[in-house]
Amino acid sequence: xxxxxxxxxxxxxxxxxxxxxxxxxxxxxxxxxxxxxxxxxxxxxxxxxxxxxxxxxxxxxxxxxxxxxxxxxxxxxxxxxxxxxxxxxxxxxxxxxxxxxxxxxxxxxxxxxxxxxxxxxxxxxxxxxxxxxxxxxxxxxxxxxxxxxxxxxxxxxxxxxxxxxxxxxxxxxxxxxxxxxxxxxxxxxxxxxxxxxxxxxxxxxxxxxxxxxxxxxxxxxxxxxxxxxxxxxxxxxxxxxxxxxxxxxxxxxxxxxxxxxxxxxxxxxxxxxxxxxxxxxxxxxxxxxxxxxxxxxxxxxxxxxxxxxxxxxxxxxxxxxxxxxxxxxxxxxxxxxxxxxxxxxxxxxxxxxxxxxxxxxxxxxxxxxxxxxxxxxxxxxxxxxxxxxxxxxxxxxxxxxxxxxxxxxxxxxxxxxxxxxxxxxxxxxxxxxxx
Amino acid sequence: xxxxxxxxxxxxxxxxxxxxxxxxxxxxxxxxxxxxxxxxxxxxxxxxxxxxxxxxxxxxxxxxxxxxxxxxxxxxxxxxxxxxxxxxxxxxxxxxxxxxxxxxxxxxxxxxxxxxxxxxxxxxxxxxxxxxxxxxxxxxxxxxxxxxxxxxxxxxxxxxxxxxxxxxxxxxxxxxxxxxxxxxxxxxxxxxxxxxxxxxxxxxxxxxxxxxxxxxxxxxxxxxxxxxxxxxxxxxxxxxxxxxxxxxxxxxxxxxxxxxxxxxxxxxxxxxxxxxxxxxxxxxxxxxxxxxxxxxxxxxxxxxxxxxxxxxxxxxxxxxxxxxxxxxxxxxxxxxxxxxxxxxxxxxxxxxxxxxxxxxxxxxxxxxxxxxxxxxxxxxxxxxxxxxxxxxxxxxxxxxxxxxxxxxxxxxxxxxxxxxxxxxxxxxxxxxxxx
Numbered sequence: 101x102x103x104x105x106x107x108x109x110x111x112x113x114x115x116x117x118x119x120x121x122x123x124x125x126x127x128x129x130x131x132x133x134x135x136x137x138x139x140x141x142x143x144x145x146x147x148x149x150x151x152x153x154x155x156x157x158x159x160x161x162x163x164x165x166x167x168x169x170x171x172x173x174x175x176x177x178x179x180x181x182x183x184x185x186x187x188x189x190x191x192x193x194x195x196x197x198x199x200x201x202x203x204x205x206x207x208x209x210x211x212x213x214x215x216x217x218x219x220x221x222x223x224x225x226x227x228x229x230x231x232x233x234x235x236x237x238x239x240x241x242x243x244x245x246x247x248x249x250x251x252x253x254x255x256x257x258x259x260x261x262x263x264x265x266x267x268x269x270x271x272x273x274x275x276x277x278x279x280x281x282x283x284x285x286x287x288x289x290x291x292x293x294x295x296x297x298x299x300x301x302x303x304x305x306x307x308x309x310x311x312x313x314x315x316x317x318x319x320x321x322x323x324x325x326x327x328x329x330x331x332x333x334x335x336x337x338x339x340x341x342x343x344x345x346x347x348x349x350x351x352x353x354x355x356x357x358x359x360x361x362x363x364x365x366x367x368x369x370x371x372x373x374x375x376x377x378x379x380x381x382x383x384x385x386x387x388x389x390x391x392x393x394x395x396x397x398x399x400x401x402x403x404x405x406x407x408x409x410x411x412x413x414x415x416x417x418x419x420x421x422x423x424x425x426x427x428x429x430x431x432x433x434x435x436x437x438x439x440x441x442x443x444x445x446x447x448x449x450x451x452x453x454x455x456x457x458x459x460x461x462x463x464x465x466x467x468x469x470x471x472x473x474x475x476x477x478x479x480x481x482x483x484x485x486x487x488x489x490x491x492x493x494x495x496x497x498x499x500x501x502x503x504x505x506x507x508x509x510x511x512x513x514x515x516x517x518x519x520x521x522x523x524x525x526x527x528x529x530x531x532x533x534x535x
Numbered sequence: 536x537x538x539x540x541x542x543x544x545x546x547x548x549x550x551x552x553x554x555x556x557x558x559x560x561x562x563x564x565x566x567x568x569x570x571x572x573x574x575x576x577x578x579x580x581x582x583x584x585x586x587x588x589x590x591x592x593x594x595x596x597x598x599x600x601x602x603x604x605x606x607x608x609x610x611x612x613x614x615x616x617x618x619x620x621x622x623x624x625x626x627x628x629x630x631x632x633x634x635x636x637x638x639x640x641x642x643x644x645x646x647x648x649x650x651x652x653x654x655x656x657x658x659x660x661x662x663x664x665x666x667x668x669x670x671x672x673x674x675x676x677x678x679x680x681x682x683x684x685x686x687x688x689x690x691x692x693x694x695x696x697x698x699x700x701x702x703x704x705x706x707x708x709x710x711x712x713x714x715x716x717x718x719x720x721x722x723x724x725x726x727x728x729x730x731x732x733x734x735x736x737x738x739x740x741x742x743x744x745x746x747x748x749x750x751x752x753x754x755x756x757x758x759x760x761x762x763x764x765x766x767x768x769x770x771x772x773x774x775x776x777x778x779x780x781x782x783x784x785x786x787x788x789x790x791x792x793x794x795x796x797x798x799x800x801x802x803x804x805x806x807x808x809x810x811x812x813x814x815x816x817x818x819x820x821x822x823x824x825x826x827x828x829x830x831x832x833x834x835x836x837x838x839x840x841x842x843x844x845x846x847x848x849x850x851x852x853x854x855x856x857x858x859x860x861x862x863x864x865x866x867x868x869x870x871x872x873x874x875x876x877x878x879x880x881x882x883x884x885x886x887x888x889x890x891x892x893x894x895x896x897x898x899x900x901x902x903x904x905x906x907x908x909x910x911x912x913x914x915x916x917x918x919x920x921x922x923x924x925x926x927x928x929x930x931x932x933x934x935x936x937x938x939x940x941x942x943x944x945x946x947x948x949x950x951x952x953x954x955x956x957x958x959x960x961x962x963x964x965x966x967x968x969x970x
Contacts, residue, residue: 104705104706105707107578107706107707108707111582111707134570135569135570136569136571136574136705136706137706138571139571139572139574139578140574140575140577140707140708143542143574143575143579143582144578146546147546147583267571270538270572271539271542271571271572271574271575272540272542272543272546272575272579273546
């Protein structure tokens with residue numbers, strides 16, 4: 101078997117066999133197949149597609165390119181969730197404690213933010229002392245003894261995906277639905293997941309801009325899970341405007357804590373309840389969404405979800421005084437409102453521009469490895485559809501640098517549209533796949 | 536400007552600007568743009584195409600990636616010819632002396648054979664002493680003083696093309712008409728050509744399998760020449776069966792010498808006359824094909840073409856005793872006929888299989904740098920359409936190794952088809968473009 105023949109086959113729109121996909125991914129992982137052949141192959145896949153069977157083979161080849169965690173001795177069912185990324189998406193911080201409080205232990209590996217899209221690890225690191233670099237052994241021990249873990253991906257999981265993703269990033273081969281689906285699912289499978297809730301975001305602040313493409317991605321991932329002997333449920337959720345109000349690391353932790361205290365923004369709470377309900381279905385604690393939702397609501401109302409969050413922070417070395425008194429969390433020196441230029445109805449709060457303004461302030465990173473400022477960010481005061489009066493604050497900008505503040509102000513002015521006539525609120529969800 | 540954005544633009548089927556193409560090719564030549572980005576870009580070009588303006592820009596960017604010869608001080612008009620490659624194609628050996636004898640000095644750089652397709656340099660090296668590695672200075676001096684040169688491409692010409700071609704070979708991105716056209720034309724332009732006759736082969740033993748694709752390639756190259764301020768004429772010629780009778784280096788030199796002595800196979804003689812006639816049109820010696828043909832025929836009849844060939848061999852260090860008495864040229868130890876299994880009419884002599892059988896015998900190379908055996912090869916005794924009797928020799932196989940002989944025999948048996956009913960001869964030409 102030769103790599104060039106596999107490239108030619110895909111170039112000519114033919115289906116690759118399981119053996120060919122395994123040969124290519126194993127060869128690429130070992131370095132026998134060079135980057136330039138993988139780049140040509142990835143472009144051919146992007147332009148000519150792969151069917152679900154090929155995509156599942158690719159997923160499994162990448163998952164098994166390194167270690168695959170086996171959590172069967174530690175938990176009854178290994179649950180996971182994944183968000184395709186968005187602005188203000190602090191869902192894991194609330195959902196994980198809820199699900200654990202409802203009786204299903206969860207050990208989860210999360211990622212960092214890149215570009216306009218935030219990352220769970222960066223948010224958790226707003227809490228002084230919190231460790232996101234647990235070893236596999238620490239992960240397993242904590243999952244067994246504490247029942248809740250939230251840490252970074254260990255380097256040995258799906259190394260083929262890590263290598264291929266870095267290559268796709270510089271060769272214009274990121275936006276391929278089969279490549280995106282296999283990248284996500286390979287990491288979940290390598291992390292040992294048996295049941296996965298996929299939060300597929302759609303809209304201005306998401307990688308998927310249209311409902312059609314998001315649905316295609318979601319259906320493919322649910323199909324891959326089934327073909328790989330796992331179960332996945334995908335939620336199609338809105339990411340035209342930020343989720344909740346807070347965008348920026350410590351600001352989002354504060355909002356998550358509020359939500360865990362049975363308060364918090366209505367849209368974000370709704371989002372967390374839906375994700376948690378579906379995780380509880382996969383975890384065997386609920387027969388349907390209504391039951392799962394009831395269980396999840398109870399963990400907010402009785403404080404048990406909050407207790408699990410506190411246990412998590414403590415177990416991973418975080419200083420709980422900062423979450424018990426969230427006003428201690430990093431705060432920015434400058435807090436400037438951005439006021440509505442006219443009265444009317446909020447017609448758009450462009451999630452991507454808000455995310456990019458947060459990156460400018462220092463809350464996110466342009467490229468991997470850039471340092472971030474946990475204190476800065478943006479608080480949004482309105483949701484699309486709400487009435488707004490001229491001069492009323494639409495955003496509060498939290499900044500540590502006046503020049504960056506000015507730049508963010510300008511960008512945020514462009515992020516909003518106010519309509520003189522009433523505007524429908526945006527939906528939270530567009531559908532569920534694989535229920 | 537970023538390489539990845541140029542890849543993305545082509546991935547998304549957009550037209551690249553002149554600046555973008557120059558940036559990409561200059562960056563790739565210098566090594567600032569890595570192979571993996573060039574590979575993804577080449578696959579995007581192959582699958583999404585380039586228009587003639589982009590292809591011309593690519594051609595010029597590659598031509599000017601290294602030295603560009605200026606022959607204006609040495610010859611009135613710099614003529615060149617190019618064949619897209621085939622089996623038994625020794626045309627240059629005859630055409631070059633004819634055109635020079637008709638009054639237009641020509642300095643030509645040729646290539647080596649690869650795979651089933653032979654190369655002019657390998658053929659000339661059958662003549663002991665013949666040098667194919669002239670320096671640029673030697674090239675210019677000989678062109679000025681002798682009026683005829685036939686040597687290898689100096690390493691400094693179109694280095695971007697050399698680098699990109701090697702990459703395309705291992706990334707499945709060879710068969711792209713814009714990439715093929717720009718590769719050919721960039722080398723011709725770098726070699727200083729102002730008028731170029733392109734011999735575009737079609738059929739079983741050609742890179743272009745269909746008349747449509749050959750015509751597309753030919754039209755594109757003629758268009759590129761015009762856009763780049765040169766003039767090209769493209770001939771569409773048959774390569775379903777080998778050209779002439781001889782396939783293999785010394786065997787082809789002997790056939791070329793026969794032809795220069797105003798004998799030789801009718802189809803090959805016809806081919807050379809047509810190519811030479813069009814070179815003479817471009818060289819300003821003929822108004823039309825008929826005039827050019829008459830001039831060219833005269834050089835065969837009066838021995839002047841043969842004299843030019845002799846001058847060429849002598850100028851480049853070749854031992855003229857070997858061409859004066861071609862029976863001195865390398866000859867194979869084993870000469871075995873392959874007989875017709877039945878009577879009928881020759882319906883197919885599969886040029887590619889004949890070429891591959893010659894490679895097996897040692898006449899060609901599987902990969903760059905492999906040594907070759909100048910003595911071995913195949914002589915074809917029939918043309919498609921000719922009657923054939925059972926037991927009559929169809930091929931004579933010239934071999935130096937019995938095992939390779941046996942292997943070639945088997946392959947050649949599969950190369951022929953004999954029909955019980957009469958078969959039309961194959962045309963020599965399918966059209967002329969740019970006349």
